[in-house]
Amino acid sequence: MIRSISILGGQGRRGAPDAFERIDLHMGQVVSIVGPTGSGKTTLINDIELFAGGDTPSGRHVLINDEPAPVEYRYNPAKNPIALITQHTTFLSDLPVRQFLLTHSKVRTGGSESPQMMMDAIEFANKLTGEPIDLDNRMTELSGGQTRALLIADATVICSTPVVLLDEVENAGIHRTKAVQLLREFRKIFIFVTHDPRIALLSDFRIVMQGGRVTQVLSTSEEERGVSAHVNRLDDALSALREKLRMGHRLNAGELQEVA
Amino acid sequence: MRVVICAGPATTGKTSVVRHTAKKLLHAGHKVAFVKLDVQYADEDEILAEELKIPTRKVYSGELCPDHCNVMVLGDAMQWAEQHGCDVLIVETAGLCLRCSPYVEGGLGIVVLEATSGMNLPLKVGPMLSLADVAVVTKIDRISQAEREVFRSRIQDVAPNVRVREVNALHGIGIDPLVNEVLETPEVNGPMFLRGNPPVGTCTICVGKKEIGWQSHFGVVRALENQVFYRGE
Ligand SMILES: Nc1ncnc2c1ncn2[C@@H]1O[C@H](COP(=O)(O)OP(=O)(O)OP(=O)(O)O)[C@@H](O)[C@H]1O
Ligand SMILES: Nc1nc2c(ncn2[C@@H]2O[C@H](COP(=O)(O)OP(=O)(O)O)[C@@H](O)[C@H]2O)c(=O)[nH]1
Ligand SMILES: [Mg+2]
Ligand SMILES: [Mg+2]
Ligand SMILES: [Zn+2]
Numbered sequence: 001m002i003r004s005i006s007i008l009g010g011q012g013r014r015g016a017p018d019a020f021e022r023i024d025l026h027m028g029q030v031v032s033i034v035g036p037t038g039s040g041k042t043t044l045i046n047d048i049e050l051f052a053g054g055d056t057p058s059g060r061h062v063l064i065n066d067e068p069a070p071v072e073y074r075y076n077p078a079k080n081p082i083a084l085i086t087q088h089t090t091f092l093s094d095l096p097v098r099q100f101l102l103t104h105s106k107v108r109t110g111g112s113e114s115p116q117m118m119m120d121a122i123e124f125a126n127k128l129t130g131e132p133i134d135l136d137n138r139m140t141e142l143s144g145g146q147t148r149a150l151l152i153a154d155a156t157v158i159c160s161t162p163v164v165l166l167d168e169v170e171n172a173g174i175h176r177t178k179a180v181q182l183l184r185e186f187r188k189i190f191i192f193v194t195h196d197p198r199i200a201l202l203s204d205f206r207i208v209m210q211g212g213r214v215t216q217v218l219s220t221s222e223e224e225r226g227v228s229a230h231v232n233r234l235d236d237a238l239s240a241l242r243e244k245l246r247m248g249h250r251l252n253a254g255e256l257q258e259v260a
Numbered sequence: 261m262r263v264v265i266c267a268g269p270a271t272t273g274k275t276s277v278v279r280h281t282a283k284k285l286l287h288a289g290h291k292v293a294f295v296k297l298d299v300q301y302a303d304e305d306e307i308l309a310e311e312l313k314i315p316t317r318k319v320y321s322g323e324l325c326p327d328h329c330n331v332m333v334l335g336d337a338m339q340w341a342e343q344h345g346c347d348v349l350i351v352e353t354a355g356l357c358l359r360c361s362p363y364v365e366g367g368l369g370i371v372v373l374e375a376t377s378g379m380n381l382p383l384k385v386g387p388m389l390s391l392a393d394v395a396v397v398t399k400i401d402r403i404s405q406a407e408r409e410v411f412r413s414r415i416q417d418v419a420p421n422v423r424v425r426e427v428n429a430l431h432g433i434g435i436d437p438l439v440n441e442v443l444e445t446p447e448v449n450g451p452m453f454l455r456g457n458p459p460v461g462t463c464t465i466c467v468g469k470k471e472i473g474w475q476s477h478f479g480v481v482r483a484l485e486n487q488v489f490y491r492g493e
Contacts, residue, residue, distance in 0.1 A: 046401075049405065050433065050434070053436075055432075055433065055434070055435070055436050056431070056433050057431050057432075057433075075423075075424070077409040077412070083405065084404075084405040085404075085405075086403075086404045086405060088402075088403065088404050091403075091404070091407060092375075092376045092378070092402065092403055092407065093378070093379050093403070093407045093410060093411070094378045094379060094380070095379045095410070100406075100410060103410045103413055103414075104406055104409060104410050106413065107409045107410060107412070107413045108409070151404055151406065154406050155406075158406075159406075
């Protein structure tokens with residue numbers, strides 16, 4: 001049973017130390033990682049996924065329940081409590097989607113291939129995409145958005161782990177708010193990298209990065225929670241515009257008036 | 261002397277894996293020698309000699325199969341490494357022969373495969389994988405976690421007893437388990453033997469009989485029908 005994940009500070013790209021000694025993430029917490037492009041967000045999330053033990057360029061250590069992670073987490077995916085949805089928008093695996101999902105269901109359950117999981121995963125993915133993914137598509141053929149949708153579905157349905165790490169759900173044209181809602185339902189620890197204020201304000205606290213190091217850890221304040229409803233309205237309005245454009249409709253001048 | 265043979269298709273990251281492993285071994289006080297074996301061109305020996313300040317050399321196999329060439333030269337190479345006061349010899353080999361094994365009994369056999377290569381690669385590399393002790397999967401930074409796990413399972417389907425170790429060989433992430441593998445390898449004493457059985461005793465093509473068609477050859481021949489998936493044992 002996972003009770004907590006802790007990160008012990010390391011250093012950034014030019015050797016300056018992280019601005020924290022230790023961050024503890026407990027069951028039920030939602031955390032976001034923010035910072036400019038190239039600031040080390042993916043590197044931090046990878047440190048967690050790799051159960052870093054001072055052996056990554058950042059020198060950080062990751063503890064599970066206050067101890068270094070058991071090696072079986074690393075060598076047996078059926079035991080791994082973490083699902084990572086990477087930033088990748090292309091697959092390099094030249095397998096049909098069907099076979100990929102079946103194989104991954106076997107790997108993650110430690111049992112046999114599960115056609116049920118495969119069907120659930122594809123159905124889930126197709127709730128997030130525009131054009132549906134076909135089980136007979138090759139993984140390499142999928143578009144950027146379809147790739148991200150399948151990764152999210154795979155993490156939710158097949159990995160079904162207590163900890164989910166999500167690297168930038170927003171930049172792939174999928175229904176991101178829906179994705180985050182669906183993902184959060186069953187999770188106990190949820191960490192996401194994001195540039196999106198709506199998603200960032202969902203979190204209990206946020207880790208701010210620059211130059212490869214953590215510069216601040218900020219709890220979401222009462223004031224920020226207050227703003228969140230307004231941010232959501234703005235975001236919904238923008239999403240509606242986006243959807244109209246996608247469907248080939250024209251926009252009219254009064255469109256944004258009620259939220260502005 | 262501990263002997264490590266590191267094999268794998270071109271550009272999978274063998275040199276990168278050797279670089280990081282050797283660095284950590286040197287750091288732990290070991291003395292490492294490096295031999296690069298290739299068919300006709302290699303500069304890894306010069307690069308690693310410059311970078312790590314260790315004794316290195318290269319061997320071109322030319323018309324010989326690189327794995328057969330390894331059999332010929334490895335004894336001398338161990339003497340050479342010993343003369344330089346080394347206690348670990350790492351050999352990087354092209355691994356072009358997908359029928360023989362490049363590994364020796366008593367040494368550590370490492371196959372380096374890249375995660376980006378496509379899911380059928382493990383099925384294609386024969387004894388280079390099935391007779392290895394460790395399969396190192398490189399370039400995990402370029403694929404998703406799900407693909408990494410499926411790739412691992414494709415390897416274990418073909419080679420259930422091989423230990424799979426995933427690394428980012430660019431940044432040296434995941435190298436510690438390989439260093440431990442090297443350190444747990446016993447010293448080689450006495451005569452060494454090639455692992456597995458070579459696929460043919462005498463090959464008529466090897467000795468210069470170039471006519472196409474199995475009817476023109478003798479020894480081990482094979483027709484188009486009757487295909488066997490060669491696993492090395
Ligand atoms: N602590 C560190 N030590 C050394 N190198 C680092 C560190 N953190 C990040 N880097 C390097 O900096 C580069 C950018 O980092 P990373 O990809 O994590 O940025 P990012 O914040 O995810 O950017 P983006 O928003 O574009 O996805 C990478 O090459 C990474 O290896
Ligand atoms: N992104 C990434 N690149 C790698 C990795 N390992 C090796 N490379 C790159 O792949 C190329 C070939 O690597 P090299 O070690 O020379 O391969 P070799 O031919 O098998 O010895 C080089 O450009 C390396 O920098 C890795 O884990 N990740
Ligand atoms: Mg990133
Ligand atoms: Mg090389
Ligand atoms: Zn051969």
